[in-house]
Every structure is written in C-alpha cells, then in structure tokens.
Amino acid sequence: MAATAFAIIRLRNLFAVVMLSGIFSLLAASLYVLLSAVDVAFTEAAVGAGISTLLMLATLAITSEYEKKSERSNWLPKVIVFVTGGVLIYGTLDMPLYGAADAPANLHLIPRFILESGTEIGIPNIVTSVLASYRGYDTLGETVVIFTAAIGVLVLLGRGHNRWRPGMRKPVVPEDREEEV
Amino acid sequence: MNDHSILRVVSKIMIPFILLFALYVQFHGEFGPGGGFQAGVIFASAFILYGLIFGIENARKVLPANATRILLALGVILYAGVGVAGIFLGGNYLDYNVLAATATGGQHLGIFLVEFGVGTTVATTMVTIFFVFAGQDF
Amino acid sequence: MELPIEIPMEIPGLLNYWIVIVLMMAGFYVVISHGNLVKKMVGLSVFQVAVFVLYISMSKIDGGSAPILDDAIKQYSNPLPHVLILTAIVVGVATTALGLALIVRVRDAYGTIEEDEILEQERNDT
Numbered sequence: 001m002a003a004t005a006f007a008i009i010r011l012r013n014l015f016a017v018v019m020l021s022g023i024f025s026l027l028a029a030s031l032y033v034l035l036s037a038v039d040v041a042f043t044e045a046a047v048g049a050g051i052s053t054l055l056m057l058a059t060l061a062i063t064s065e066y067e068k069k070s071e072r073s074n075w076l077p078k079v080i081v082f083v084t085g086g087v088l089i090y091g092t093l094d095m096p097l098y099g100a101a102d103a104p105a106n107l108h109l110i111p112r113f114i115l116e117s118g119t120e121i122g123i124p125n126i127v128t129s130v131l132a133s134y135r136g137y138d139t140l141g142e143t144v145v146i147f148t149a150a151i152g153v154l155v156l157l158g159r160g161h162n163r164w165r166p167g168m169r170k171p172v173v174p175e176d177r178e179e180e181v
Numbered sequence: 182m183n184d185h186s187i188l189r190v191v192s193k194i195m196i197p198f199i200l201l202f203a204l205y206v207q208f209h210g211e212f213g214p215g216g217g218f219q220a221g222v223i224f225a226s227a228f229i230l231y232g233l234i235f236g237i238e239n240a241r242k243v244l245p246a247n248a249t250r251i252l253l254a255l256g257v258i259l260y261a262g263v264g265v266a267g268i269f270l271g272g273n274y275l276d277y278n279v280l281a282a283t284a285t286g287g288q289h290l291g292i293f294l295v296e297f298g299v300g301t302t303v304a305t306t307m308v309t310i311f312f313v314f315a316g317q318d319f
Numbered sequence: 320m321e322l323p324i325e326i327p328m329e330i331p332g333l334l335n336y337w338i339v340i341v342l343m344m345a346g347f348y349v350v351i352s353h354g355n356l357v358k359k360m361v362g363l364s365v366f367q368v369a370v371f372v373l374y375i376s377m378s379k380i381d382g383g384s385a386p387i388l389d390d391a392i393k394q395y396s397n398p399l400p401h402v403l404i405l406t407a408i409v410v411g412v413a414t415t416a417l418g419l420a421l422i423v424r425v426r427d428a429y430g431t432i433e434e435d436e437i438l439e440q441e442r443n444d445t
Contacts, residue, residue: 005345005365014357021361028368035379036396038214038387040371042206043408046222051307052364052412054229058314059357059419063426067355068433077352085344089337097332098376105377106397114395118388122285123211123292126386126398127405131216132292135402136275139295140260142406143302147257149413150306154250156420157313213387218409303409310416314423 012067014060022053039127185234192234199227207300211289217296221303229311237315246312249305256302263294335376343369354434356422360415367411374400 004024011017025048032041096103113130121129131139207220232240264275272279277291346369349362378400386398422432429437 005342008361008365009345009349014355017358017361021364024365024368028372031372032375035375036383036385037375037378037401037404038385039216039219040375040401040404040408042214042219043222043405044368044371046219046226047408047412048364048368050226051222051229051311052415055310055314055412055416055419056357056360058311059422062314062423063357063432067353067358068436074352077348080351081344081348084347085340088340088343092333092336092340095333095336096377098335098379100332100381103377105400106380110397110399113398114386120284121288121292123289124388125211125213125216126388126395127214127401128210128216128292128296129288130398131402131405132295133277133288136264136295138402139299139406140264140275142410143257143260143299145410146306146413147253147302149410149417150253150309152417153310153313153420156417156424214385216405218405222409306413310413310420314416314419 012069013065014067015057015065017067018053018056018060021056022049025049025052039125188234192230196227196231199223199230203227203304207296208293210296211292217299218303220296221300222307224300224304225307225311228308232312232315237312241312244308249309249312252301253305253309256298256300256305259298259301260295263291263298267291336373339369339373339376342366342372345369356425356432356434357419360418360422363418364411364415367407371404371408374404 004020004027008017008020008024011020025044029041029045029049032038032044096105100106113126113134117126117129117134118124121133123129203220203224206215206223207217210216210220228240228244231243263277263280267276267279268274270279275291277288278284280287280290343366346362346364346366349365350359353359353362378397380394380396383394383396384392386395386401388395425437426432429440431437
C-alpha cells in the first residue's frame with residue numbers, strides 16, 4: 001500500500017495515478033478483511049475501487065490527462081510533511097497497543113452493543129443494528145450528506161450547464177442567446 | 182462502444198446478476214455483511230455498466246432523469262418518514278420498537294425500511310453523478 | 320537469549336499507527352506540493368483511506384472475529400468504528416464527486432486545472 005502511495009506522488013501521468021488509486025483502495029479493502037471489518041471491506045471494494053475510480057476517469061476524459069511540472073520549490077512541503085509526521089509519531093507513543101482488548105475505545109458502550117444487541121434488536125449483524133438503530137440519527141445525517149452532494153453535482157454540472165452562472169469569467173453562451181439554452 | 186461484441190454479450194449476461202446480487206446484499210444485510218450503502222453502490226454499478234457499454238442515451242431510457250431525481254429524494258423521505266412514524270405511534274423519533282407488535286419485530290421492520298431508504302438514495306446518487314459526468318461533451 | 324540492544328515492547332504494537340502516518344503524510348504531501356487539481360483529489364482520497372485504516376486498526380481486538388453474532392464465537396472486534404467508517408466511505412465518494420464537479424467547472428472557467436496557471440490568470444485580471 002505504501003509503495004502505491006509513493007508511486008502516486010511520483011507519477012505525472014494522471015491516468016496511471018487514477019488507476020493506482022483504484023489499486024490502493026482495493027489493497028485497503030483486503031487490509032480491512034484482515035482486520036475483520038467485513039462490512040467496511042465490502043463498501044471500500046465497491047465504492048473506492050469501483051465508483052470513485054470511474055468518476056476520476058470521467059473527469060480526466062473532460063479535462064487533461066497529464067500533469068504539468070510545477071516550478072514551485074519542493075523543499076517547503078517536504079519539511080512540513082516530515083515535521084507533521086514526526087509530531088504524529090511522537091503522539092502515538094501514548095496510544096493503546098494494536099489488538100489490545102482493554103483500550104479505552106473498546107470499553108465504553110461496546111460491551112453493551114455486543115452483549116445485548118442480539119436480544120434488543122434481534123439481528124445477528126451488529127454493524128447493521130448499530131448503523132440503523134442505535135446510531136440512526138447519525139446514518140440519517142450521512143444519507144442527507146449524500147443527497148446534498150448529489151444536488152451539488154447537479155447544480156454544478158446538470159442540465160443546461162453551459163449557461164452563464166454568477167462568478168463565471170466569461171459567458172459560454174452569449175447573453176442574447178441565453179433564452180434558447 | 183458498439184463494436185465490442187464480447188463486452189456487449191458479457192455485460193448483458195452480467196447485469197441481471199449484478200442487480201440480483203445488489204438486492205441480496207440489501208435484504209441480507211441483517212444477517213451477513215451488507216446493507217443499504219453497499220447495495221446501493223452495487224445497484225448503481227449495474228446501471229453505470231449499462232451506460233458505459235450501450236451509451237448514456239440508452240441507459241437514460243431505462244432510468245429517466247426525472248425518475249432518479251424523484252427516487253433520490255424519496256430515499257431520504259422514507260428514512261425520515263420512518264422516524265416520524267415512530268413519533269405518531271407513541272415513541273421517540275427513529276424509535277423502531279413501536280412500529281410492530283413486539284420490540285424486535287419493530288426493530289426488524291424499522292431497520293429494513295431505513296436500509297431500503299439508504300439504498301435508494303445511494304444508488305440514485307451514484308447513477309445521477311455518473312450520468313451527469315458522462316453527459317458532458319466538450 | 321539476550322538481545323544486544325533492547326527493543327521497547329511497544330514498538331510492534333504501535334506499528335499500525337506508523338503505517339497510517341506514512342500513508343497520511345503521503346496523501347498530505349500530494350495535496351500541498353502538487354498544482355494539478357485532479358492529483359490533489361487523489362491525494363485527499365489517499366489521506367482519507369489512511370484515516371479509515373487508523374479507525375479500523377483501532378477496532379481490531381486480538382482473537383476477535385467479525386462482529387456478526389454467532390453462538391460459537393466468544394470474542395468480537397469493536398463494531399462501532401466499522402459503522403462510522405462504513406458511512407464515511409460512501410460520504411467520501413459523494414464529496415469526491417462534488418470536488419471533481421468543481422474541477423470540471425474550474426476548467427470551464429479558466430481552461431486549465433493547474434493551480435499556478437489559474438493564479439496567473441487571476442493576477443493578470445486585477
């Protein structure tokens with residue numbers, strides 16, 4: 001996975017970059033299976049490797065396929081990245097160890113979900129019962145976010161996209177022909 | 182892509198199974214991995230595959246723009262409506278226990294409807310976004 | 320057997336966080352150092368996946384199986400991060416699509432998706 005990430009940094013051919021990001025998602029999905037998060041792996045394989053790669057390819061078809069070489073200096077981002085990474089690694093020294101059953105995140109509420117969701121909700125998949133029932137508000141919010149994103153895309157690119165919009169630098173269609181569009 | 186006969190034949194065979202698999206994931210999500218989010222994406226991918234192979238115009242005939250717009254909103258309304266139904270039946274918002282005679286039965290029904298709403302919204306969102314992107318011609 | 324240098328016990332236990340940080344910084348570097356907007360979106364999605372891996376690796380418990388109830392299983396992984404990330408992935412792709420739509424509009428308005436050229440045009444205007 002890390003190798004794929006570094007290849008994404010180096011490559012200038014955007015087509016290859018997008019394909020690599022699809023591979024990256026697929027590797028992440030298999031990692032989730034190893035970490036016993038089957039639902040998440042399922043979603044990542046369907047969404048990350050499938051749909052988002054497809055959308056990026058569609059964008060590339062509309063825009064350009066090659067990245068131009070930037071003249072900006074390279075050292076400042078590198079310094080920022082290494083300093084931030086160093087601080088974050090320092091921060092992990094206090095974190096609970098991998099796989100620890102007594103980590104704080106695993107103690108509050110979780111035993112209740114695991115022990116009682118079978119009798120309270122009556123369905124075997126704990127992820128589904130937490131998703132739809134215990135955290136129903138959360139999921140409602142997420143659904144509304146997806147809905148809003150779809151509306152946003154429709155507003156930006158929907159029917160009659162060539163008409164003039166506020167903030168546009170020059171009208172694609174001349175003002176006098178706007179009625180026809 | 183009209184001249185790729187292998188692609189056309191294989192996708193014609195595959196698309197019903199993709200749709201069937203999406204429905205399985207949708208309605209089996211309570212017992213195994215799956216649920217509305219995944220099912221919606223898989224369902225959408227069947228339409229996207231159809232659009233890629235047979236052209237956007239033909240895919241639009243199967244699923245017109247107005248239908249996706251309406252379904253997009255209906256999914257969210259179904260989810261929120263389940264919550265409101267809980268209020269009218271004497272519970273809290275999004276409390277499924279009161280939806281049926283027994284508490285677990287109510288939870289089953291509530292989760293089923295909510296997941297269906299999520300699946301509808303996700304599927305139509307993905308289809309809409311893809312068609313809008315692919316409908317660009319510069 | 321005595322090791323020549325003493326390795327602190329927490330090193331292998333923290334390895335998952337360090338992998339996450341390497342991935343996260345790779346995504347961050349792409350976002351801040353590249354001028355191409357599509358590449359920035361790819362960098363953001365790499366960053367996003369790093370955050371997902373962080374959550375999922377925290378939910379793993381030694382010997383725990385996938386959180387689907389069965390009488391034969393005694394130890395489950397933590398289901399709550401799974402729920403959060405499950406929804407976050409789908410929301411992530413929806414917002415990525417919104418960003419890509421914005422990129423398409425930027426290209427409509429400026430004729431390019433390179434940040435430097437857009438800034439150049441802006442400067443020439445004022």
